[in-house]
Amino acid sequence: xxxxxxxEDQVNVAEGNPLTVKCTxxxxxxxxxxxxxxxxxxxxxxxxxYITGDNLVKGSYGFEAEFNxxxxxxxxxxxxxxxxxxxxxxxxxxxxxxxxxxxxxGKGTRLSVIA
Amino acid sequence: GAVVSQHxxxxxxxxxxxxxxxxxxxxxxxxxxxxxRQFPKQSLMLMATSNEGSKATYEQGxxxxxxxxxxxxxxxxxxxxxxxxxxxxxxxxxxxxxMSEAFFGQGTRLTVV
Numbered sequence: 226x227x228x229x230x231x232x233e234d235q236v237n238v239a240e241g242n243p244l245t246v247k248c249t250x251x252x253x254x255x256x257x258x259x260x261x262x263x264x265x266x267x268x269x270x271x272x273x274x275y276i277t278g279d280n281l282v283k284g285s286y287g288f289e290a291e292f293n294x295x296x297x298x299x300x301x302x303x304x305x306x307x308x309x310x311x312x313x314x315x316x317x318x319x320x321x322x323x324x325x326x327x328x329x330x331g332k333g334t335r336l337s338v339i340a
Numbered sequence: 341g342a343v344v345s346q347h348x349x350x351x352x353x354x355x356x357x358x359x360x361x362x363x364x365x366x367x368x369x370x371x372x373x374x375x376x377r378q379f380p381k382q383s384l385m386l387m388a389t390s391n392e393g394s395k396a397t398y399e400q401g402x403x404x405x406x407x408x409x410x411x412x413x414x415x416x417x418x419x420x421x422x423x424x425x426x427x428x429x430x431x432x433x434x435x436x437x438x439m440s441e442a443f444f445g446q447g448t449r450l451t452v453v
Contacts (some may be wrong), residue, residue: 257440268346268444269384276440300436315383317442324437325372332383 227252227320231331232255239305246301246334248290248316258299259317259328260290269315273297276322286310306338341437342368346445353424353452361419361448362435370436375407378431378447383422387432390417424452 238244245297257276261269271285280292288332290301299316315337317328343366353359362371371392376384389397390407396409406428408420417436421428429452435444 235369239418259381259442261444266350266431266447266449268344268446269435271441274441287345322440324440326444327374327386327389328435328442333381335381 226308227256227318227329229316229318229331231314231316231334233334234332235335235337237337237339240308241305243282244303244306244336244338246314246316246336248299248301248331249297250299250316250318251297252318252320254320255301256297257319257322258290258292258298259319260284260288260301260315263313263315272301272314294301306336307338308338311336311338316322342366342436342441342443344434344436344443344445346448348448349446350449351451354422355425355448355452358420358422359424359450361389361432361434361450362422363419363436363445364418365415365436365438365443368436368438370417370438371412372437373417374435374442375417375419376408376433376435378433384433387419391415411436421450424450426452428452 239257259274260272275292316331321340345364347362373390375387387402390409390411392411412418433447
């Protein structure tokens with residue numbers, strides 16, 4: 226069975242500083258990894274995904290994530306945080322590339338960017 | 341990207357009544373949709389997998405008779421919360437996949453009073 230761990234419930238960062246939201250995963254076989262962002266009382270918005278290829282994945286709104294197979298990690302990063310980045314971030318994994326299998330989510334990390 | 345529309349966005353109902361939530365894939369067909377439940381400040385928990393033209397697959401611990409799922413067409417899945425109780429109050433989110441990517445509805449905030 227696959228699982229995702231987001232070790233931090235909350236991450237605080239000053240506006241303009243780089244941010245990192247951590248994610249580690251466990252899956253048998255090749256992992257298919259995703260990051261989503263959720264604003265209050267809203268659904269999830271897709272940020273980026275890793276399927277195959279380059280370990281550094283660039284996504285929406287200036288976010289990027291680095292796939293590290295040896296450390297089984299897929300940390301989300303952004304060089305310069307904005308106040309508007311404050312939201313709840315979810316890392317997710319799927320064991321199969323097929324869309325007919327559900328995503329397994331981490332517990333989420335609340336990012337607070339302080340002006 | 342593809343769009344998944346969920347309706348209603350929020351609903352308040354009385355205990356004992358039933359509530360239907362719709363999930364539509366607007367510009368693509370989805371043979372499979374997923375229903376998740378999210379408690380405050382918690383992650384999304386998969387409730388069931390909705391399969392077009394066949395019975396839904398429920399996760400362990402989810403009551404089939406309470407959470408009725410119908411996936412009658414390739415663009416519509418419905419979740420009906422039957423005989424709702426206050427403990428059913430939650431945020432429900434549906435998802436449909438296109439290729440390897442999952443798209444989510446905007447969620448439904450259900451409050452049972």
